[in-house]
Amino acid sequence: MDESRRDFLKKFGFALLSVGGGFPLLRTIASASEKELRTGAAVSTQWGMVIDIQKCLSEQVRRACIEACNREHNVPEIPDPEEEVKWIWSETYEDAFPEGIHPYTADYLKGKPVLVLCNHCTNPPCVKVCPTQATWKREEDGIVMMDMHRCIGCRYCIAGCPYGARSFNWRDPRPYIKGDLTPFPTRAKGVVEKCNFCAERLRKGQEPACVAAVKNIPGMEGALTFGDLYDPNSEVSRVLRENHTICRKVSLGTGPNVFYIV
């Protein structure tokens, strides 16, 4: 009887040891493979944009961008500012860069319009708050995408975005779309929408509609530059290297991928 109890205790001790020693070991292996997965899925391309504020002071440039985008994506023009839908629009310099103003801000910037759009953040707060993953950061090119099929219209993302880049469809947008519909799907009442960096055009190897629109205006080349930020040879990387650029609300840590030449 004594011996069997001794045996039992021995086995029990071994079991305890193996469990105690095994779990941390397992955990290290698991976390290692998890880390590998995470780095393996690292973003390989990050589309980004540089906007030249001075060139975009031209009303013609801004209108061309906004109209091209609205046409491309069937964005409705709803007169009521409470219900308007915006993908790319103008904001005053003060509203766009509340951290960048002081009593002696230059006259050429004070109160002047700046083109703003979704920043396709590296660390997007809208993605974190979405309960259905209707919005997510695309791993292959860093675009913050929207899946309208999944959006339940909770508007957490609107609250989460510090740039006001998202709009809610309070009503059926179709009656408010100017001109004929283009192939891009319209949205339904009850979903949130925003700029998608023209993912549908990039897929076909074309530039975003706003960038392409500006290229047609003589003397306004470089008002908007678009490209891969991770490619050191891209035009956008060159522009960023050669100019002093700023971002909107950098202190929030969202990591905007739209830059401005002041």
Added chain:
Amino acid sequence: MNDKSKSIVGLVIFLALVIFPVLYNFAVGGAGPRPELELPEGESRCVEDKDFMTAHHMDLLLEWRDAVVRQGKKNYTSQAFGEIYEMSLTGTCMNCHTKRETFCTRCHDYADVDNDCWGCHVEPEGQ
């Protein structure tokens, strides 16, 4: 058991009501006329075989939707024919099935199925 006769009458009425739809269909002969769908001219087949498309077109469309929107994929290889198609409702499907009214809607009405594809997706003609 004074109400025996009443119960029997009630039961007979109940049974008659329950059996009526079945008898009616027997009498009329089948489940009514199936809708006549207008198939695209000059095409011999769809992206998959007909039986699969009839039974599973909705699953295929959902698969395409997720592949395009969420995984950023573009092309679909047909399981039955090995041919490659662009996954696009308005671009590929409606390139052949040009008239929604005489194809999609006609069958969906018959089957009493609602879908909301067209609330957003723009038909090739432009609404």
